[in-house]
Amino acid sequence: MQRTLSARLRRLLWVLGLAILVGSPALAYEPRINYMLECQGCHGPDGRGEPGHVPSIRSTLAPLSRFDAGRRYLLQVPGVALSMLSDQDLAALLNWMIPVFGDIRPQAFRAFTAAEVARYRHTPLVEISATRARLMRRLQVRQ
Amino acid sequence: MSRFDRWMEASSRSVARRTSRRGLLGSLGALLVGVGVLPLLPVARGAEKPVKGDEPEAGHPEAQNPTSCNYWRHCAIDGFLCGCCGGSASACPPGTVQSPITWVGTCHNPADGLDYVISYNDCCGKSSCGRCLCNRNEGDMPLYVPFRSNDYDWCTGSSVANIPYHCSTARVLARAT
Numbered sequence: 365m366q367r368t369l370s371a372r373l374r375r376l377l378w379v380l381g382l383a384i385l386v387g388s389p390a391l392a393y394e395p396r397i398n399y400m401l402e403c404q405g406c407h408g409p410d411g412r413g414e415p416g417h418v419p420s421i422r423s424t425l426a427p428l429s430r431f432d433a434g435r436r437y438l439l440q441v442p443g444v445a446l447s448m449l450s451d452q453d454l455a456a457l458l459n460w461m462i463p464v465f466g467d468i469r470p471q472a473f474r475a476f477t478a479a480e481v482a483r484y485r486h487t488p489l490v491e492i493s494a495t496r497a498r499l500m501r502r503l504q505v506r507q
Numbered sequence: 508m509s510r511f512d513r514w515m516e517a518s519s520r521s522v523a524r525r526t527s528r529r530g531l532l533g534s535l536g537a538l539l540v541g542v543g544v545l546p547l548l549p550v551a552r553g554a555e556k557p558v559k560g561d562e563p564e565a566g567h568p569e570a571q572n573p574t575s576c577n578y579w580r581h582c583a584i585d586g587f588l589c590g591c592c593g594g595s596a597s598a599c600p601p602g603t604v605q606s607p608i609t610w611v612g613t614c615h616n617p618a619d620g621l622d623y624v625i626s627y628n629d630c631c632g633k634s635s636c637g638r639c640l641c642n643r644n645e646g647d648m649p650l651y652v653p654f655r656s657n658d659y660d661w662c663t664g665s666s667v668a669n670i671p672y673h674c675s676t677a678r679v680l681a682r683a684t
Contacts, residue, residue: 397624397681404680405610409680418608446652446654
């Protein structure tokens, strides 16, 4: 009798645990919504930006994610580094943006982790335009 | 017929041997307690989402009036309402251009109890409208947090709309999920 009671209790706990897992509210917005809130105001709904004012991220995001200096720049550029998102949410946002705007398969790039975001975003980028110009030249050489 | 009787008797006896009379009461009791306990857990309460068609929240009496500053979509606006200037809450008045660069935030709609992503696109190209100034600023941050400040004039910094500010729209982009 004791055994069946504890077995029943265990089963009840499992069911309750599952119900809690399934029913938990999301803690933050999904990456698509975070893109709208943190990036879309300037880069636009399709990432094309505004010629002469806001750079397009469509052709640069995926190539920059393929080498270390490019990845560091993506994490240090002010719009990313100073956003209100946590390291975890920022990593998820970049991992969503790169295949969507770069038009590549999700497996075709090395995903960002929260640890990598934390390592670089807190080091400010001093010469933003010069760093960007240098990286763009490097991208042209690579292509 | 007698074969059916025998089968019925055998199955009834086998059920009686395998179960206790109080077993059903016990299971039903556990189910009742379980169903009653689940909504009491804090996590279950947090997961509750208002269902469309529920009683509307109290909200402001003008929360559904698009030309009112208290319209629900205007929760973070800072400017003249385009609805009072010949346009609407989501369209620029004739003769103005919508700035593609914009401020984006979220607002809570008391009618369905859900949060939505709102884009505050400025309309540019005519001098200030001057009607229905609305400055609610929910979630607005000082200028030194540039990505969360709505004090910028979005009619500058864009090639098609680098001209005077006229009024502001509040377009729904998506449900904030």
